[in-house]
Amino acid sequence: MGERAMEHLPDQPADRPVDFGKKPERKAEEAKPALRVSDRERDVALGVLAAALAEGRLDPQEHAERTEAALRARTAADLAVLTADLPALRPGREELARGRRASRLAEWRRWASVAVILTAIWGVNGIRDGEFHFYWPISVLGIWGAVLVARSIRRGEDEDQG
Structure with a gap:
C-alpha cells in the first residue's frame, strides 16, 4: 500500500457498540x-x-x-x-498428640475397611463354591496389621523420648 492509501486508513479502530448488559471488569x-x-x-x-x-x-x-x-x-x-505482623500459633503438645491419635485411628480404619471388603470377597466365593476354603485375607491383613502395631510401638517410644 502506498502512502496515499495509508492516509485513508483511520488511526483508531471504529467505535464499537457498547454492551450495556456487560458488567465492568474488576479485580478479584x-x-x-x-x-x-x-x-x-x-x-x-x-x-x-x-x-x-x-x-x-x-x-x-x-x-x-x-x-x-x-x-x-x-x-x-x-x-x-x-x-499480619505476628507469627502464626504453633500447635501445642495436646494438639500434636490429638493429631497423632487421629492419624493412627485413620490407619486402623483403613485396615478395617479393607478387612471387611476382603472378607466379603472370601465369603461370596465360599458361598458360590458351596464350601469355605482357607481364609486367604489373613495373609494380607496379618502383615498389614503387624506393620501398624510395630509403628504404634515405635511412635510410643519416640514420644517417650521427646
Missing part, C-alpha cells in the same frame, strides 16, 4: 465481598495476640488495643490486619 479482590468472621475465628486471632504478648512481641497497651479491635472485627480483613 474487589469482586469478592468481605467475608464475615465467626466467633471461632476471633478466638484464634485472640490466641495469636495472647501468644505474642506472652512472647514479648506486643506490649500490654498494644495487646489491649488489638484485642478490642479483634472483638469488634466484622470481616476477615479486619482480623488479618491485627495479626
Whole structure:
C-alpha cells in the first residue's frame, strides 16, 4: 500500500457498540465481598495476640488495643490486619498428640475397611463354591496389621523420648 492509501486508513479502530448488559471488569479482590468472621475465628486471632504478648512481641497497651479491635472485627480483613505482623500459633503438645491419635485411628480404619471388603470377597466365593476354603485375607491383613502395631510401638517410644 502506498502512502496515499495509508492516509485513508483511520488511526483508531471504529467505535464499537457498547454492551450495556456487560458488567465492568474488576479485580478479584474487589469482586469478592468481605467475608464475615465467626466467633471461632476471633478466638484464634485472640490466641495469636495472647501468644505474642506472652512472647514479648506486643506490649500490654498494644495487646489491649488489638484485642478490642479483634472483638469488634466484622470481616476477615479486619482480623488479618491485627495479626499480619505476628507469627502464626504453633500447635501445642495436646494438639500434636490429638493429631497423632487421629492419624493412627485413620490407619486402623483403613485396615478395617479393607478387612471387611476382603472378607466379603472370601465369603461370596465360599458361598458360590458351596464350601469355605482357607481364609486367604489373613495373609494380607496379618502383615498389614503387624506393620501398624510395630509403628504404634515405635511412635510410643519416640514420644517417650521427646
